Amino acid sequence: MIKNLYRTVKNLFQRPSTKIGLGVLVMGGFIAGAIAWLGFNTALHATSKEEFCLSCHSMHDNLLPELQKTVHWSNRTGVRTRCSDCHVPHNFTDKIARKMQASREVWGELIGTIGTREKFQEHRIVLARREWKRLSANGSRECRVCHDYKDMDFNVMRPASQVAMRRAAERDESCISCHKGIAHQLPDMKGAHNPAFDTLVSAASGQNIEAGGEYFAILPRDLFTDPQMTQKIGLLEVGAKVKMLETQGNMQRVELDLWRKNKGYGRVWYSQFGLNITSAILEKTVSRDDNLVKVLEAQEDLLTGLEWQRVKAEVWMQAESLLASPEPIWSIARSSYSSSCSTCHRQPQEAHFDANTWPGLFGGMVGFTSMDEDTAKVVLKYLQNHSSDFSETAHGNDATKGAVQTARP
């Protein structure tokens, strides 16, 4: 059977033609080749059309309505951007490679990987990450087919755009490092997961814990009154310091020794007197409960006139979430800070601001970045804990002064 097939194929290619003239063969072959190429190109073109993209339900139901709300769908100049303008590479090799990658997407559509809106929302961060990686690697080449720095008149841009865009042009930066979510809703960063945290988790599971030692939380953790986790009484934040009391199975009793403002429920607990570095947030129901919370001393903050109380509580939390040193946490935060916050301006020195100023500044900026919620919290803690309140070389350092000024044209 196979041998037969082999012979047929061999004959087809090797037996010389006896009846059909050479010219006819060449012409026929040429015409056939031309038709085949034409057909191939038509197919390539057809599979780059918007209609083709939208023939899959997951694309039509999720991405189209989002795109339709943006300036790339309809604008005053009437230039419409199609899915393929942004998503299909324009040179042959990369385009073909991309089309082959689509085999995975066809398979996904068939088995319904993102068959519903919920599934899509859950999975889209993975997809978005791929596109971000691609667009960073090629310097957002697809965007720049339509708008490139060399053709931009920065003077007619909105004032808000000018500083950032001039600087981007100077460094010939990839558009996507600042313009994420330009065509679709951004993925829900809450569900996003910074893979760097995985190393912390494995470090924590190997951490040798001793009663009486001081440890730092690597992840936000729920707090309970008892090891059976019957009553949740609050949340311990990343980087918070606790004192180990005892371990029971996979639960640990720890002592919190923190500060709070003596007003309202007093549920937010800070790591130091006078500094708004949140360490724990207690439930309203227990934050004034004398059985749980012991007030050790009180002190007035002269700046705000508020009374601060040093408070102590013994609580239960899940094991394997503590490290003896906060340094591994800060090093993750540091790298996230320097990569995310240096795209528009040099990242300000940590010690250029004090711990109570950082939250406001950071909150105004974090929206420009793609940090997920957990990472953002850690980075803010990092900045506060390395702010001028903690640094001997605070202010005075000339290098820090220029940090933001250089962002101006």
Add this chain to the structure above:
Amino acid sequence: MKTSMNTTSEMTTGNRKEWLSFLLLAFIVLPTVMVGAIAIYGFAVWGLQILVFGPPS
């Protein structure tokens, strides 16, 4: 070869067979091989992008 083409009937069958082969080669085999080769090329580039090159620049 020569002897088999003595009669007209054999000539027409030989003729027909040859045309059939030609059409098969030109309009079925050629496009298939072309699309196949490009697909293999595409998959190869994709594979290399995953393993070696990273995303295209």
